[in-house]
Amino acid sequence: MxxxxxxxxxxxxxxxxxxxxxxxxxxxxxxxxxxxxxxxxKPPNETVEKVTALSKNYWTYFLSNLKAPTQRGFVENQGNVIFATINVALIAFFFAFTLFAQLGFRASSFISLSFSDSFIPGFFFMLIFLAVTIGGLFLTLKLVIDSPINLQAFYSRFGESLVVPVALSAVAFVSGLIGIGSVTSLFLGLLFLMVFAIMIMVYQTEVKQASTAKLDPLYGLVALFAVILIILNYVSSYILADMVMSLFI
Incomplete structure (x- = not known):
């Protein structure tokens, strides 16, 4: 040396x-x-690698379904529980963060709500809305048609069809952060309308594929809308009352 x-x-x-x-x-x-x-x-963390791979696969799936949501969602869709659950979770998160943006840090000091008083109620409201929609549609189809329906497969197909509502909720969140209230309200309204539209399309697809029907499909759809609106009215009234009380505590 x-x-x-x-x-x-x-x-x-x-x-x-x-x-x-x-x-x-x-x-x-x-x-x-x-x-x-x-x-x-030490080798790379397996959990991190799996999450990274899942994120890449979901992003590829999201973009391809967003380009042709009807074709991929109602014709070719075989269902994926993980992607369906991610869609549901993203809609709930974006909706809750949008409420926090509108009623929290961008609201006036008089009506400003904390993160827990705006995000948590909004998150659970959207989860309940989607759960009632999916569960109610499944039960209605069980009553209307004779063909057997698997709950997991049905949830997977419906959940994967929620790509456009995910995009709408994301745009509503961004506009809420920027502070464009009118645009935020527009996309939140489109979000709910799109979920109802997907519900009708899935309902029609399942009814057409069934051999026979126990009940006229139109009556089943009307009953389903009535039940969803009644439940949402009750839940929204409860959550709204809780938010109002938070302003004075």
């Missing part, structure tokens, strides 16, 4: 030059040992 500063020849195990005191490079053995330690380092 040679000192890089003064050129003195040194023993392989030396750490400092005996002539000038300069620190010297580690020995070949030490270098190989360090390289072995780096090579045998």
């Amino acid at each position: 040679t000192c890089a500063k003064c050129g003195t020849t040194l023993p392989p195990e030396s750490k400092f030059c005996e002539q000038c005191g300069e620190s010297v490079e580690p020995s070949t053995h030490q270098t190989e040992e360090a390289s072995t330690i780096e090579t045998t380092a």
Whole structure:
């Protein structure tokens, strides 16, 4: 081993030059040992890799379905529970964050609500809305048609069809952050209308595929709308009352 500063020849195990005191490079053995330690380092976290792969797959699925939502959602869709659940969760999150943006940090000091008083009620309201819609549609189809329907497969197909509502809820969230109230209200309204439109399309698709019907499909659809509106009216009144009370506590 040679000192890089003064050129003195040194023993392989030396750490400092005996002539000038300069620190010297580690020995070949030490270098190989360090390289072995780096090579045998812990492998990447499997959970992180799975989440990363799922995110990439979902993004690819989202873009392809957004380009042709009717074709992919109602014709080719075989159903994916994970993607369906992600869609439902994203709609609930974006809707709740939009409420927080409108009633929280962008609201006036008189009507401003905290994160917990605006986000949490909004999140659970949207989850209840989607659960009542999906569950109510499934039960209605069970009563109307004779063909057997699997709940998991039905949930997967319906949930995967919610790509456009996911996009609408995201746009509503962005406009809420910017502070464009009229645009936010427009896209929130479109969000609910689109969910109802998808519900009708799924209902018609299942009825057409059925061999026979126990009840006229129109009556089943009217009854379903009535039940959904009654439940949503009750839930929204309860949540609204809770928000109003939070302003005075």
